[in-house]
Amino acid sequence: xxxxxxxxxxxxxxxxxxxxxxxxxxxxxxxxxxxxxxxxxxxxxxxxxxxxxxxxxxxxxxxxxxxxxxxxxxxxxxxxxxxxxxxxxxxxxxxxxxxxxxxxxxxxxxxxxxxxxxxxxxxxxxxxxxxxxxxxxxxxxxxxxxxxxxxxxxxxxxxxxxxxxxxxxxxxxxxxxxxxxxxxxxxxxxxxxxxxxxxxxxxxxxxxxxxxxxxxxxxxxxxxxxxxxxxxxxxxxxxxxxxxxxxxxxxxxxxxxxxxxxxxxxxxxxxxxxxxxxxxxxxxxxxxxxxxxxxxxxxxxxxxxxxxxxxxxxxxxxxxxxxxxxxxxxxxxxxxxxxxxxxxxxxxxxxxxxxxxxxxxxxxxxxxxxxxxxxxxxxxxxxxxxxxxxxxxx
Numbered sequence: 050x051x052x053x054x055x056x057x058x059x060x061x062x063x064x065x066x067x068x069x070x071x072x073x074x075x076x077x078x079x080x081x082x083x084x085x086x087x088x089x090x091x092x093x094x095x096x097x098x099x100x101x102x103x104x105x106x107x108x109x110x111x112x113x114x115x116x117x118x119x120x121x122x123x124x125x126x127x128x129x130x131x132x133x134x135x136x137x138x139x140x141x142x143x144x145x146x147x148x149x150x151x152x153x154x155x156x157x158x159x160x161x162x163x164x165x166x167x168x169x170x171x172x173x174x175x176x177x178x179x180x181x182x183x184x185x186x187x188x189x190x191x192x193x194x195x196x197x198x199x200x201x202x203x204x205x206x207x208x209x210x211x212x213x214x215x216x217x218x219x220x221x222x223x224x225x226x227x228x229x230x231x232x233x234x235x236x237x238x239x240x241x242x243x244x245x246x247x248x249x250x251x252x253x254x255x256x257x258x259x260x261x262x263x264x265x266x267x268x269x270x271x272x273x274x275x276x277x278x279x280x281x282x283x284x285x286x287x288x289x290x291x292x293x294x295x296x297x298x299x300x301x302x303x304x305x306x307x308x309x310x311x312x313x314x315x316x317x318x319x320x321x322x323x324x325x326x327x328x329x330x331x332x333x334x335x336x337x338x339x340x341x342x343x344x345x346x347x348x349x350x351x352x353x354x355x356x357x358x359x360x361x362x363x364x365x366x367x368x369x370x371x372x373x374x375x376x377x378x379x380x381x382x383x384x385x386x387x388x389x390x391x392x393x394x395x396x397x398x399x400x401x402x403x404x405x406x407x408x409x410x411x412x413x414x415x416x417x418x419x420x421x422x423x424x425x426x427x428x429x430x431x432x433x434x435x436x437x438x439x440x441x442x443x
Contacts, residue, residue: 106336215287
């Protein structure tokens with residue numbers, strides 16, 4: 050049944066598939082050499098039933114082998130025609146619709162569960178992240194003035210862009226929700242002289258961030274705490290959240306947005322930086338949900354706007370970063386490739402295949418599948434910022 054569906058798909062390239070009986074099936078047109086082997090009847094049935102889960106799992110378990118070409122070429126090709134596959138596979142279309150309808154139950158992020166979900170990903174060995182991130186350990190979308198800029202510079206420019214958008218000045222009190230390994234908080238304090246509190250649910254990130262602030266001589270200006278955002282009680286001149294909103298869960302959007310708005314002083318401004326999807330709301334990919342980000346959800350703009358409207362929140366600026374994350378992920382994947390032996394030694398071959406699939410699937414979700422990044426600026430009062438965007442680029 051899998052191959053009958055694939056015949057109806059408009060592939061944007063050529064692929065040869067060797068089935069479990071060693072029969073060759075050819076799809077699409079072109080000259081690129083991409084040939085894969087499906088090693089078992091089981092993976093053929095699974096790919097027909099739920100490719101969103103079993104494509105990645107099959108590659109991890111070596112039930113899908115790359116005979117010619119690369120895993121990057123394969124993911125690029127598959128993601129470019131993924132919607133077409135869904136439309137031509139009635140069974141999978143039912144699953145997608147069912148999953149989308151019940152997506153709220155896939156993100157049970159109450160305080161205790163939320164901490165467990167964060168630990169699943171962010172409390173992996175820190176040495177892994179050091180192998181592929183920039184020196185400042187920025188694990189979020191960089192800001193590329195052009196695609197030839199280095200990862201290091203693009204992450205510096207990301208932090209600078211966010212600081213400018215928030216118009217932070219000396220001695221302001223700033224809250225960093227989901228502070229990671231502390232790079233954003235440290236940069237804010239160093240560049241502006243502001244007082245920053247960073248909160249995280251990751252034990253690993255908290256320990257590293259606290260150590261870094263001490264080493265920078267900024268312990269009097271920066272504090273870090275293991276804390277859920279729901280438990281914050283102080284008010285702030287500025288709030289920033291980079292790459293954390295994807296872990297909130299759609300059920301909790303209203304509570305999150307209300308809480309952050311309530312934490313703003315009258316002069317307050319909040320910058321929300323999150324991966325988003327440009328289309329209608331859809332459920333999280335099942336492979337990503339199972340192996341990478343349990344409880345995660347990528348919002349559409351309507352998911353956010355629907356809640357801010359109900360709460361009468363002032364949105365003062367929205368910027369769409371289109372391919373910036375794709376460029377970021379390109380750098381991360383190259384670094385993972387360079388350090389394959391170290392990662393395999395640190396974990397094993399299956400983990401390495403999982404991680405490269407995660408980075409490449411994420412990259413091509415931006416290139417082919419409509420993922421983008423939102424930077425949404427919110428102000429407590431409509432006149433808290435200049436009338437034009439010029440100040441952001443000074």
